[in-house]
Amino acid sequence: MALSECKELLLIESKGVLTITLNRPEVRNAMNLAMVDELMQTFNAIADKPHIRIVVIKGADGNFCSGGDIKDMVNAMKKISDDDQDAIYDLNRIFGRMISLIDKAPQVVITLLEGAVLGGGFGLACISDIAIADSKCQFGLPETGLGLPPAQIAPFVVKRIGLTQARRLVLTGARFNGKEAKKLGVVHFTTKSEAKMQQLLQTQIKQIKHCAPDANRTTKELIHDVGEIEQESLLDKAARTFSKAVQSEEGREGTSAFIEKRPAYWVD
Amino acid sequence: MALSECKELLLIESKGVLTITLNRPEVRNAMNLAMVDELMQTFNAIADKPHIRIVVIKGADGNFCSGGDIKDMVNAMKKISDDDQDAIYDLNRIFGRMISLIDKAPQVVITLLEGAVLGGGFGLACISDIAIADSKCQFGLPETGLGLPPAQIAPFVVKRIGLTQARRLVLTGARFNGKEAKKLGVVHFTTKSEAKMQQLLQTQIKQIKHCAPDANRTTKELIHDVGEIEQESLLDKAARTFSKAVQSEEGREGTSAFIEKRPAYWVD
Amino acid sequence: MALSECKELLLIESKGVLTITLNRPEVRNAMNLAMVDELMQTFNAIADKPHIRIVVIKGADGNFCSGGDIKDMVNAMKKISDDDQDAIYDLNRIFGRMISLIDKAPQVVITLLEGAVLGGGFGLACISDIAIADSKCQFGLPETGLGLPPAQIAPFVVKRIGLTQARRLVLTGARFNGKEAKKLGVVHFTTKSEAKMQQLLQTQIKQIKHCAPDANRTTKELIHDVGEIEQESLLDKAARTFSKAVQSEEGREGTSAFIEKRPAYWVD
Numbered sequence A, B, C: 001m002a003l004s005e006c007k008e009l010l011l012i013e014s015k016g017v018l019t020i021t022l023n024r025p026e027v028r029n030a031m032n033l034a035m036v037d038e039l040m041q042t043f044n045a046i047a048d049k050p051h052i053r054i055v056v057i058k059g060a061d062g063n064f065c066s067g068g069d070i071k072d073m074v075n076a077m078k079k080i081s082d083d084d085q086d087a088i089y090d091l092n093r094i095f096g097r098m099i100s101l102i103d104k105a106p107q108v109v110i111t112l113l114e115g116a117v118l119g120g121g122f123g124l125a126c127i128s129d130i131a132i133a134d135s136k137c138q139f140g141l142p143e144t145g146l147g148l149p150p151a152q153i154a155p156f157v158v159k160r161i162g163l164t165q166a167r168r169l170v171l172t173g174a175r176f177n178g179k180e181a182k183k184l185g186v187v188h189f190t191t192k193s194e195a196k197m198q199q200l201l202q203t204q205i206k207q208i209k210h211c212a213p214d215a216n217r218t219t220k221e222l223i224h225d226v227g228e229i230e231q232e233s234l235l236d237k238a239a240r241t242f243s244k245a246v247q248s249e250e251g252r253e254g255t256s257a258f259i260e261k262r263p264a265y266w267v268d
Helices: A032-047 A070-078 A085-103 A120-125 A154-172 A178-184 A194-210 A212-227 A230-249 A251-261 B033-046 B071-078 B085-102 B122-125 B154-171 B178-186 B194-210 B213-225 B231-247 B251-258 C033-046 C071-076 C085-103 C120-125 C154-173 C179-185 C194-210 C213-225 C230-245 C247-261
Strands: A007-015 A017-022 A054-059 A108-113 A117-120 A130-134 A138-140 A187-191 B007-012 B017-022 B055-059 B108-113 B116-118 B130-136 B138-140 B189-191 C009-014 C019-022 C053-060 C108-113 C116-118 C130-134 C138-140 C189-191
Touching: A007 A032, A007 A178, A032 A085, A032 B154, A032 C033, A054 A194, A054 B130, A070 A085, A070 B251, A085 A154, A085 A251, A085 B231, A085 C154, A108 A251, A108 C213, A117 C033, A120 A138, A120 A154, A120 C120, A130 A178, A130 C154, A130 C230, A138 A178, A138 B231, A154 A178, A154 B130, A154 B154, A154 B194, A154 B213, A178 A187, A178 B085, A194 C154, A212 A251, A230 A251, A230 C085, A251 B033, A251 C071, B007 B213, B007 B231, B007 C033, B007 C247, B017 B033, B017 C033, B055 B194, B071 C108, B071 C247, B085 B122, B085 C230, B108 B122, B116 B122, B116 C116, B122 B138, B130 B178, B130 B194, B138 B178, B154 B178, B154 C116, B154 C154, B154 C213, B178 B189, B189 B194, B194 C138, B213 B251, B213 C213, B231 C033, B231 C108, B251 C108, C009 C033, C019 C033, C033 C085, C053 C194, C071 C085, C071 C194, C085 C120, C108 C120, C108 C194, C120 C138, C130 C179, C138 C179, C154 C179, C179 C189, C189 C194, C213 C230, C230 C247
Parallel strands: A017 A054, A054 A108, A108 A130, A117 A138, A130 A187, B017 B055, B055 B108, B108 B130, B116 B138, B130 B189, C019 C053, C053 C108, C108 C130, C116 C138, C130 C189
Antiparallel strands: A007 A017, B007 B017, C009 C019
């Protein structure tokens, strides 16, 4: 898919950074199926494009994302006959597939969070490598108030902030702002204005570009394996990855640059 | 068991909330075997009573719980012949069974923590969905000072606050107050007076009652599965749960109420 | 091995406390293979010496440890033919083996962190039971800037502070000071002077010595099993450990001392 064919997303690529804007401002960028589908196609399309090192996800017009589009879901459901459990299952499951895909994207994923960060939008925030939130933005999981479990979101919230904090949030449907989100560990930074947010974003991008591209990719893979692979086996695997890295062009350049006290070729 | 038959606990049920008072104030509500047994019977008795949505656990007369009753334990041990390892094993193991049972109770469990929150009392605090502590109350694991490992408690402390903080606490037997407990992530809130604690409790109860009863039950089950079931399988299971919820009375009511902008039937 | 034979470490044993000083101040105590080897030999030598209850690890001359010694590594690599992947693998893997060994040492391990706490030094800090950092000291994972994954370190960082914070740190190579390290959960305490650090160290040692030696050893083993062994089986195992402890000399003394309101024999 050409990146330009998206309808629900705006995509801009510049200097190794792909910026994705969730673009349904009339519904505070609620995710319909088309948007979920475009997000997955976009991340699949860039998976093997190492020149794209960073993906920034933001929302149009002052909101990040208000969650799944309930009307879109109800409409989709009307086409499903009552006993077709599988179709409803599929409809729900795709949200989790999208979040898992972005969670493990080889790029460094940064979310810029403003306004509503609810339900599925909260889920997206929970898997970003760097989350920067406006201190006033509003987080929450409204699902149980609608009689539904936050099925594809809650597991990512637990992974993000641990069971202790997650159990309170999901069982009370609590709303909280960016400052509280930082205390809870949902986000890494809060900022007080659009300008400060952009400034902080540029600092992060600069730092990331100082790190070697392949080393970052393999490191992201490695940290996702923690808890999935038994620790000693994980360290064995990591040592094999290290061995390959040392002999790669990047590894030779990086250690030489260090000893010669000069910047490596990948630094801007 | 009729709830009124308890001797070591006071039970009051009102408007969907069961309040359990640990009631041995002469020993700062230390847990003897009778109390552990009554706690398990109570939680087993309400497991299939969905009208009880919330359980509040507190202690009588200004202390939550000072831990296992050492004298009771020593007495129980006197009846055990020296080589009867199994009896001592059983005696210890039942504490962990009680904590596991309450951890996974279908209700939302809230602890109100004042005064002593030690040993087994600390363990109970560690599995509550919402923990509210008086800022001056005293937490700690005194077991190793008595020559014993906090065998049925330490695993719940690690799950609550992570290995990093738990390893220091258990290896130093450190005492700390409510404010520190909040920083460590043991509790969610601290309050400075009995009145403020009651006020905060009422806010939490109101928020919980805004969430749909079945949705909360299935969500609590779901978050307990994180780390137990491999993530993609967990998301598959969650999508099946979601599919059932959408077609349930609760799910239909919740989404209709949302679209019609009215409160759902379960909201007070 | 006699402890006095070390060349890269200074070892001092006094009153149950072994103090290890990483002693290559000319390279900010960077770890060469000899140092890693000596650390492993030291911890293996004391594993079955229960009279050593505490190990304090610090660095000479105002730095803790600046990481792996790159020049040492490059030299070691020159002796390896280009296709001998196994030798590079071994070279890297030994760092992880050393960190795993110290992580699970039966003693309580305390790190005193000043100046540089980078790469492998950061890894060591991440497995200490109590980490005390000078508020100005500098933490970071510079590896990806050198084109290499922090292969034997990153998994310990994730275990220490969780995936959420670890992913940002490893993918940006961020540097941060002691105060930030405390917020992130890398360390337990920060101090503002050498004198305050020593004072806090003495308080911790005193608290640890109040706990029973064997009870602490079995408790440390127990908390390391969380997440490795399924929870109910872990609690079963813990109850068997408890049963043995109750009948041990330590357990009998500890409970008697408690009831008789006197200090146990192991308290100084």
